[in-house]
Amino acid sequence: xxxxxxxxxxxxxxxxxxxxxxxxxxxxxxxxxxxxxxxxxxxxxxxxxxxxxxxxxxxxxxxxxxxxxxxxxxxxxxxxxxxxxxxxxxxxxxxxxxxxxxxxxxxx
Amino acid sequence: xxxxxxxxxxxxxxxxxxxxxxxxxxxxxxxxxxxxxxxxxxxxxxxxxxxxxxxxxxxxxxxxxxxxxxxxxxxxxxxxxxxxxxxxxxxxxxxxxxxxxxxxxxxxxxxxxxxxxxxxxxxxxxxxxxxxxxxxxxxxxxxxxxxxxxxxxxxxxxxxxxxxxxxxxxxxxxxxxxxxxxxxxxxxxxxxxxxxxxxxxxxx
Numbered sequence: 001x002x003x004x005x006x007x008x009x010x011x012x013x014x015x016x017x018x019x020x021x022x023x024x025x026x027x028x029x030x031x032x033x034x035x036x037x038x039x040x041x042x043x044x045x046x047x048x049x050x051x052x053x054x055x056x057x058x059x060x061x062x063x064x065x066x067x068x069x070x071x072x073x074x075x076x077x078x079x080x081x082x083x084x085x086x087x088x089x090x091x092x093x094x095x096x097x098x099x100x101x102x103x104x105x106x107x108x
Numbered sequence: 109x110x111x112x113x114x115x116x117x118x119x120x121x122x123x124x125x126x127x128x129x130x131x132x133x134x135x136x137x138x139x140x141x142x143x144x145x146x147x148x149x150x151x152x153x154x155x156x157x158x159x160x161x162x163x164x165x166x167x168x169x170x171x172x173x174x175x176x177x178x179x180x181x182x183x184x185x186x187x188x189x190x191x192x193x194x195x196x197x198x199x200x201x202x203x204x205x206x207x208x209x210x211x212x213x214x215x216x217x218x219x220x221x222x223x224x225x226x227x228x229x230x231x232x233x234x235x236x237x238x239x240x241x242x243x244x245x246x247x248x249x250x251x252x253x254x255x256x257x258x259x260x261x262x263x264x265x266x267x268x269x270x271x272x273x274x275x276x277x278x279x280x281x282x283x284x285x286x287x288x289x290x291x292x293x294x295x296x297x298x299x300x301x302x303x304x305x306x307x308x309x310x311x312x
Binding site for chain 1: 118121122123124125126127128129130131132135137138139142143144146147150151195214215216217224225228231232233234237267
């Protein structure tokens, strides 16, 4: 007999038969950024989904070894570029600036 | 699981995503606390127990089951579940002679509010392409061998509709409470790649 599952209480397991949702912190971050912008009304879900489909189609054609959250990130960046929110050059420049921080920098 | 992940590569991507967040912050488009809360919500609040609760309610309450099959979105909202991404929920019922299985052949659409975020295998090219072409073979590999007399229906999710399988109530469960019934309903049973009341094989 299966044990009674506490579905409501604080002690309830987050995902009874789930698995780790995100393997790397950046995966959860890019997911959260996407959802936050969507909830702020910046884009319609289908605008993102069509790009995700395209990114996954390309990854599949490429042998399917690209991790899922990479496809997600490509789709999100493509959406931001298309919306004029974030140009690729700006993103490159900011990434380089962050990479140039001295080691042991304060994350916040 | 993360085989093939290259740590330097992940570090590079992590920087790029951090850069993305800092640019969006500067433009006033996001609030990091909101992003934190969204991640926490998907990591901790939503998961298959939501869907299991819906299934158990349908098993014990025939009127609820009728409403659930007629209008899944409205019926799951009765229990407090709704999708942030605004898709409709359609519940498909397993019956003697009919087995349902769900896929998103193009990407990864999934009833998040009821099951949480999808498992890795659901997003894999192999599952997405094969379950459409040869559902019986895929189901057998995942531990569900169906006799030829059972019709298999494959439901391809889309931006508009997210499917959830209502499994058949296992026999000899008349005396179980709703909570005990919910404990028999696995995530995989609600995708249609497992039967309820059995231990899950690991499909990682």
